[in-house]
Amino acid sequence: MRTILMILCASCFSVLNIAGQEKNWRDINGNPTTIEKAVYYRVSSNDKKGKKIIVDYYLSGKKAKEFYLVKGKREGKFVEFYRAGEVKTIGEFEDGYREGMWKTYYNNGKMKEKGKYNKAEKVGVWKLYYKNN
Numbered sequence: 001m002r003t004i005l006m007i008l009c010a011s012c013f014s015v016l017n018i019a020g021q022e023k024n025w026r027d028i029n030g031n032p033t034t035i036e037k038a039v040y041y042r043v044s045s046n047d048k049k050g051k052k053i054i055v056d057y058y059l060s061g062k063k064a065k066e067f068y069l070v071k072g073k074r075e076g077k078f079v080e081f082y083r084a085g086e087v088k089t090i091g092e093f094e095d096g097y098r099e100g101m102w103k104t105y106y107n108n109g110k111m112k113e114k115g116k117y118n119k120a121e122k123v124g125v126w127k128l129y130y131k132n133n
Helices: 001-017
Strands: 024-026 040-046 052-058 063-072 074-083 089-092 097-105 109-120 121-128
Touching: 024 097
Parallel strands: none
Antiparallel strands: 024 040, 040 052, 052 063, 063 074, 074 089, 089 097, 097 109, 109 121
16 A cells, blocks of 8 residues: 555656646757747756756657757757657767767658767768668
8 A cells, every 4th residue: 555655646746747847849940939830849857867858749749859968968868759659760969969870760660771970970881771671
């Protein structure tokens, strides 16, 4: 009984925390805009390690992007989604730059391209895939 009560209290706190977050309206490029011109809205919060978690949502409420900010720069895992919810792009940021292996998918879930970045510059061989493969 005590465990159920603790879980219920934690769940209520999480819902209240999310509900209390302010929506920041964003245009197609991620720049702040008015609700009338918005394509996304942004919600952010801080995690226990001092990273700021940024989540952009389409106006429908589905997740559009998720990434972290450290000292104002993108850092760590980045995931972008299609409007229907499928993963579009996965990669990592380091000190604000695209770094390491990045993968892009078609909306049917199949690989579109993959390759490596070094400080936001494409390096090495990039593989491109046909949509019907």
